Amino acid sequence: xxxxxxxxxxxxxxxGRDLAEVGRMAxxxxxxxxRANLSDSVTFGxxxxxxxxxxxxxxxxxxPAERPxxxxxxxxxxxxxxxxxxxxGQPFDPCQFQARQRAPSLxxxxxxxxxxxxxxxxxTAMSYERSGSRNRLILKFDRR
Numbered sequence: 001x002x003x004x005x006x007x008x009x010x011x012x013x014x015x016g017r018d019l020a021e022v023g024r025m026a027x028x029x030x031x032x033x034x035r036a037n038l039s040d041s042v043t044f045g046x047x048x049x050x051x052x053x054x055x056x057x058x059x060x061x062x063x064p065a066e067r068p069x070x071x072x073x074x075x076x077x078x079x080x081x082x083x084x085x086x087x088x089g090q091p092f093d094p095c096q097f098q099a100r101q102r103a104p105s106l107x108x109x110x111x112x113x114x115x116x117x118x119x120x121x122x123x124t125a126m127s128y129e130r131s132g133s134r135n136r137l138i139l140k141f142d143r144r
Contacts, residue, residue, distance in 0.1 A: 015070040017058050022051055025072060036076035042141050045122030046074075046081060049139050052115035053085045053094070061089025061135070076143075080124070083139040091135060093128040094119065 013028050015021040029050055033043040050072065057070050071086040094116045120126060125140040 011075075012071060012073040015054065015072060017061075017068045017070065019055065019058055021058070021070075022055055025054055026051060029072075029074065032074050032076070036081065038076070038081065038143065042081065042143060046083060046139075046141055049119045049123055049141075050083055050085070052119055053137055053139070056092075056094070056115065057085065057087045057089055057135075061087055061092065067133075079143055081141040081143060083141070085135075085137045085139075087135050088133050089135060091130050093130075094137060095126055095128045 011028075011032050013025060015025055026047055029047055030043070033046060038046070054070055054072065067088040069087070071084075073082075073084040073086075075082045075084075119139065122141070123139040124142045125138075127138045129136045129138075
């Protein structure tokens with residue numbers, strides 16, 4: 001389900017906690033990016049960050065059975081795009097995530113743990129807050 005929240009260019013989508021929902025969200029975000037006339041590079045960064053954030057919530061965030069949804073909101077302003085992801089899972093601040101040290105060899109390298117550093121790279125700004133029982137991750141992207 002998606003709905004406009006009253007502001008021009010603002011959209012929201014409610015997702016279930018199922019990895020299949022990531023594909024639905026990606027198609028929805030792609031439509032948003034086209035309507036907002038975002039560049040390919042901004043669209044790519046937005047998609048990458050949304051997919052990483054939502055898949056992390058689905059894989060790692062444990063939520064109470066009565067509130068398993070994930071809320072994703074997008075807003076396109078003149079100079080900036082804002083993405084907000086909310087859930088009622090365990091508190092987790094990705095802004096405080098420490099990137100792993102580079103492995104000395106391929107055999108010792110791990111294949112996970114690269115998503116959050118990529119989010120920091122593609123988003124212009126990234127912030128987190130815990131409001132009551134909700135996690136709120138806010139990502140900003142310059143439209144240039």
